Every structure is written in C-alpha cells, then in structure tokens.
Amino acid sequence: MDIRREPKSKKKRWLYVAGGIVAVIVITVALGRLGPAAPxxxxxxxxxxxxxxxxxxxxxxxxxxxxSEQIRWVTALTAGRVERILKEPGAEVDSSTVLLVLNNPDVEIQALEAQRQHTAEEARLTDLRTRLENQRLAQEALVATVYAQHQEAQRTVVNNEELYDKGLISDFELKNSRDRAEELAIRVDLERRRLDVMNEAVESQIGAQKAQVERLRSIAEYRRNLVESMEVGAGVDGVLADLPLENGQWVISGEVLARVVxxxxxxxxxxxxxxxxxxxxxxxxxxxxxxxxxxxxxxxxxxxxxxxxxxxxxxxxxxxxxxxxxxxxxxxxxxxxxxxxxxxxxxxxxxxxxxxxxxxxxxxxxxxxxxxxxxxxxxxxxxxxxxxxxxxxxxxxxxxxxxxxxxxxxxxxx
The missing domain is CATH 2.40.30.170 (Efflux pump adaptor protein, beta barrel domain)
Incomplete structure (x- = not known):
C-alpha cells in the first residue's frame, strides 16, 4: 500500500534566501563606502x-x-640709389669710415644751382657797394663845393660892407651879397643832412644785401652737405651691427641705412x-x-x-x-x-x-x-x-x- 509522505518545510529555504540578500546589500554598501582604489x-x-x-x-x-648703451642709427639725409656698399656687418669702423655711397643727380644739380645763385648775389653785393660808395663820394664833393661857395660869399659880404661904408657901392648890392651868403649857408646844411641820410641808406642797403647773400650761402652749404652726405659715414667709433641694403636699392630721406654700436x-x-x-x-x-x-x-x-x-x-x-x-x-x-x-x-x-x-x-x-x-x-x-x-x-x-x-x-x- 502507498505511504503518504509529509511535505518538506520551505521556511528554512526562505531564511537562506533572505540572509543572502542581506549579505549582498551589506557588501555592496561597504564597497561603496570604500571609494576607488588608490592609483x-x-x-x-x-x-x-x-x-x-x-x-x-x-x-x-x-x-x-x-x-649697446650707445647705438647710432645712420639715416639717409637725401633720397638716392645705393651705388656701392663698402662695409659689411661685423666690421669695426671709426667716425670717418664710409659705409656706402649713394647717387642722385638731382641733388647734385640742386647744389650747383644753389652755388650759382649765391655767387650771383655776391656779385650784386659788390656792385651795390661800389655804386653806393660812388654816390656818397659825389655827395661829399657837392658838400665841399657848396661850403667853399658859402665861405666866398661871406668874404664878399665883409668886403661889400667896407665898400658901402665908403659909399662905393649901393645898399642894393650889399643886400644881394648878404642874401647870397645866407642862401649858401642853408644849402651847406641841407647837403650835409643829405649826406647823413645817404650814409644811413648805404648801411641799410648793404646790410639787406649781405643778409640775402648769407641766406643763399646757407642754402648752398646745405645743398653741398647733401651731396657730401651721399658718402654715408659711420659717425662714431664702434662695430657695424646692421646694414640691410643692396646695390641698386632706392632709399628715401630719413630711411635707416645702418646701425653702429x-x-x-x-x-x-x-x-x-x-x-x-x-x-x-x-x-x-x-x-x-x-x-x-x-x-x-x-x-x-x-x-x-x-x-x-x-x-x-x-x-x-x-x-x-x-x-x-x-x-x-x-x-x-x-x-x-x-x-x-x-x-x-x-x-x-x-x-x-x-x-x-x-x-x-x-x-x-x-x-x-x-x-x-x-x-x-x-x-x-x-x-x-x-x-x-x-x-x-x-x-x-x-x-x-x-x-x-x-x-x-x-x-x-x-
């Protein structure tokens, strides 16, 4: 005959499952609290x-x-084309060393024209001085002539007064001689004053012409210096540090040509x-x-x-x-x-x-x-x-x- 078996209790199984779940949760929380591992x-x-x-x-x-504490920038005083480069960077130079040569025919023509104008004004000054001197000498001669005539008229008056006292000449003739002497005295004063004015005018005219000559002389010297500046010098003792130019290159006034240190x-x-x-x-x-x-x-x-x-x-x-x-x-x-x-x-x-x-x-x-x-x-x-x-x-x-x-x-x- 069949024997009826009692079913196994599931209580213990559920306890094992619950315990496992709790263990997993505890381990997970613990690992979360640990943080990442130190690298x-x-x-x-x-x-x-x-x-x-x-x-x-x-x-x-x-x-x-x-x-360098002292740097000299060499610049162009006038425009021109680089004709020759005589020194290269690194060369030792002194104040008179020529670094390069520029060429500009227009600058040379302007210098010649300025010199011509200066020479012409000097000639005008010489001519003016000669002319004014002749005029002054002529006026001095005129003053001397009038003065001599005045002296002669005064002697005539003295002689006519003696003759009038003796009754040898009329009163009319005596007055005429006196008027003549007074006239010449006034002329002497006027001519002397004219001579003074002429002397003052001579000085002012000569001075004005000298100023014009000096002005043109300065212009001619400036133009001549421009021509001379086309032979570009170092200007100081030192070492040529830089010269960024090539033959045939055109440079303008004020452009840096070289650097000397x-x-x-x-x-x-x-x-x-x-x-x-x-x-x-x-x-x-x-x-x-x-x-x-x-x-x-x-x-x-x-x-x-x-x-x-x-x-x-x-x-x-x-x-x-x-x-x-x-x-x-x-x-x-x-x-x-x-x-x-x-x-x-x-x-x-x-x-x-x-x-x-x-x-x-x-x-x-x-x-x-x-x-x-x-x-x-x-x-x-x-x-x-x-x-x-x-x-x-x-x-x-x-x-x-x-x-x-x-x-x-x-x-x-x-």
Missing part, C-alpha cells in the same frame, strides 16, 4: 621637495638680450612677465646669465608700458664682461626683489600661484604613499614659494603636475 604613481616620474625654514630670497626671472658699453634688456613686474624697482640687484658666465648688474629703468605680456627692464652691467658678450646676445636675467627671514618655504609647485589655496600631495609611510593636503601659499619667487599654513618643517610634498589625480585624495608611490 599607483612611479616615484621616478615626480619631483618632490621638503619644507624648510630660514631665509627665502624673492626674485623674478625673464629672458632678454644684451644691447659700441660693444664695450652694453646693458641688459629683460622681458619680465607683467604678473611679476609689479615688485621690480629701480636699484634692485640683478644677475645676468649668458649661458657660459654670469654678470652682476642693477636695475636702472622700467618701461611704463606692457608689450606682449611683458615689461621691459634695463639692467646696467657692473661686472667685467665675458668674452662672449656682444650686442643681441640672448640671456636670462634674475632680479632680486627682497629677502624674507625665518619663513617656511618649499620649491615652487607646477600649478601653485602666490597667495592662493591649493591641494598638494604630502609623502607619507616612508615614501610609499602620498595624501592630498590643503596648503595656503604666500609670497613666491622664481623657484620657491612661502608656506603660510598646511605644512610643517620636514614635510615632503610632490611639486610635479598632479592634475591627472584630482579625483583621488591618496596615491601609491612605487
């Missing part, structure tokens, strides 16, 4: 530095060039980034790096304008110049801003700016890991930056760019 970073690829306390030198750095007197022109130039001041100490040597200097001028994101700073060189120093040599310059005593500082991180709050990875566990810490930065220099808070002396931090790990607060160093 690994090759220690040889990062740059680290330790926090120090002591004196920190604030400085700014910028590229630049060596330039004095290599023994150089200064440094540094281009300091505008964000760092606000602390630069005249008189600050500078150090110029020529790649092979260094030259001490001092800031002497700061350009008030910003060009291409940089401020031009002139540095006077105070030390002996190395052999490689020459105009247009590329250099790097460092300007000392100030010295800060007893401050915390570290090497400047790749992404840290002065007076900002940044996150830096501090090395822990004997160099096996690094954790992100918040650090407040202070004043900065070229290679170092002040630590205001967030780090202590001896802390080692990563200065390399760690932006690829911004989502992590911890990294492993291997």
């Amino acid at each position: 690994g970073v090759d220690r040889s690829t990062v740059w680290t530095d330790s926090v120090s306390r002591g004196e920190m030198v604030r400085s700014v750095r910028g590229p630049g060039t060596l330039v 004095q290599p023994g007197r150089l200064k440094a022109e540094l281009r300091i980034p505008e964000t760092q130039a606000r602390d630069v001041a005249i008189g600050q100490v500078a150090l110029i790096d020529t790649r092979n040597d260094t030259i001490p200097g001092r800031v002497v001028r700061i350009d008030p304008a910003v060009q291409a994101g940089a401020v031009l700073v002139d540095v006077r060189l105070e030390g002996p110049l190395p052999k490689e120093a020459r105009p247009d040599l590329s250099i790097d310059g460092t300007i000392e801003i100030e010295r800060l005593s007893d401050v915390l500082y570290v090497g400047r991180p790749a992404y840290g700016q002065a007076n900002s709050l940044v996150g830096l990875f501090k090395v822990i566990e004997n160099g096996d890991a690094a954790i992100r810490v918040t650090v407040r930065l202070g004043r900065s220099s070229v290679n170092t930056i002040e630590i205001v808070e967030g780090l202590e002396v001896g802390d080692e931090v990563i200065l390399s760019d760690m932006s690829a790990y911004d989502q992590y607060d911890r990294v492993r160093l291997r």
Whole structure:
C-alpha cells in the first residue's frame, strides 16, 4: 500500500534566501563606502621637495638680450640709389669710415644751382657797394663845393660892407651879397643832412644785401652737405651691427641705412612677465646669465608700458664682461626683489600661484604613499614659494603636475 509522505518545510529555504540578500546589500554598501582604489604613481616620474625654514630670497626671472648703451642709427639725409656698399656687418669702423655711397643727380644739380645763385648775389653785393660808395663820394664833393661857395660869399659880404661904408657901392648890392651868403649857408646844411641820410641808406642797403647773400650761402652749404652726405659715414667709433641694403636699392630721406654700436658699453634688456613686474624697482640687484658666465648688474629703468605680456627692464652691467658678450646676445636675467627671514618655504609647485589655496600631495609611510593636503601659499619667487599654513618643517610634498589625480585624495608611490 502507498505511504503518504509529509511535505518538506520551505521556511528554512526562505531564511537562506533572505540572509543572502542581506549579505549582498551589506557588501555592496561597504564597497561603496570604500571609494576607488588608490592609483599607483612611479616615484621616478615626480619631483618632490621638503619644507624648510630660514631665509627665502624673492626674485623674478625673464629672458632678454644684451644691447649697446650707445647705438647710432645712420639715416639717409637725401633720397638716392645705393651705388656701392663698402662695409659689411661685423666690421669695426671709426667716425670717418664710409659705409656706402649713394647717387642722385638731382641733388647734385640742386647744389650747383644753389652755388650759382649765391655767387650771383655776391656779385650784386659788390656792385651795390661800389655804386653806393660812388654816390656818397659825389655827395661829399657837392658838400665841399657848396661850403667853399658859402665861405666866398661871406668874404664878399665883409668886403661889400667896407665898400658901402665908403659909399662905393649901393645898399642894393650889399643886400644881394648878404642874401647870397645866407642862401649858401642853408644849402651847406641841407647837403650835409643829405649826406647823413645817404650814409644811413648805404648801411641799410648793404646790410639787406649781405643778409640775402648769407641766406643763399646757407642754402648752398646745405645743398653741398647733401651731396657730401651721399658718402654715408659711420659717425662714431664702434662695430657695424646692421646694414640691410643692396646695390641698386632706392632709399628715401630719413630711411635707416645702418646701425653702429659700441660693444664695450652694453646693458641688459629683460622681458619680465607683467604678473611679476609689479615688485621690480629701480636699484634692485640683478644677475645676468649668458649661458657660459654670469654678470652682476642693477636695475636702472622700467618701461611704463606692457608689450606682449611683458615689461621691459634695463639692467646696467657692473661686472667685467665675458668674452662672449656682444650686442643681441640672448640671456636670462634674475632680479632680486627682497629677502624674507625665518619663513617656511618649499620649491615652487607646477600649478601653485602666490597667495592662493591649493591641494598638494604630502609623502607619507616612508615614501610609499602620498595624501592630498590643503596648503595656503604666500609670497613666491622664481623657484620657491612661502608656506603660510598646511605644512610643517620636514614635510615632503610632490611639486610635479598632479592634475591627472584630482579625483583621488591618496596615491601609491612605487
């Protein structure tokens, strides 16, 4: 006969299922709370530095060039065509050295015309002086003649008065002689006054003609100088730095023909980034790096304008110049801003700016890991930056760019 079996209880099964579900939920929550695993970073690829306390030198750095303190720009005084180039850049020149020769027939013709006009006016001056002198001499002769006639008339009056007293001549004849003497006295005065006026006129006319001659002489000299200027000279002792011309090229008046520098007197022109130039001041100490040597200097001028994101700073060189120093040599310059005593500082991180709050990875566990810490930065220099808070002396931090790990607060160093 069949035996009826009792059905198995499902209660235990449901307990197992519920327990499994709870276990899965607990594990999932726990893993969610753990966060992402710390990534690994090759220690040889990062740059680290330790926090120090002591004196920190604030400085700014910028590229630049060596330039001559005295530069002579040779310009054309007149238009012309380049006939011959006698010197090439790099040649040593003195004040009398001819660099090139220009040619312009029009300038030579103008010089000859100006000389002709000057010569003609000088001839007119000579003719005027001769003519006026003859007129003056003729007037002096007339004054002498009238004066002699006046003297003779006075003697006649004296003689007629004696004859009138003796009754030998009439009263009419005596009065006529007296009138004649008075007339000649007036004529003598008039002719003398005319002579004075003539003398004054001679001086004014000669002076006016001399001024005209002098004016034309200046014009002729100017035209002659233009002709002479077509033999272009250096003007100063130095080195010919640039002569950007070719034979046959036409140049206009005022165009730059050449540049002459004095290599023994150089200064440094540094281009300091505008964000760092606000602390630069005249008189600050500078150090110029020529790649092979260094030259001490001092800031002497700061350009008030910003060009291409940089401020031009002139540095006077105070030390002996190395052999490689020459105009247009590329250099790097460092300007000392100030010295800060007893401050915390570290090497400047790749992404840290002065007076900002940044996150830096501090090395822990004997160099096996690094954790992100918040650090407040202070004043900065070229290679170092002040630590205001967030780090202590001896802390080692990563200065390399760690932006690829911004989502992590911890990294492993291997």
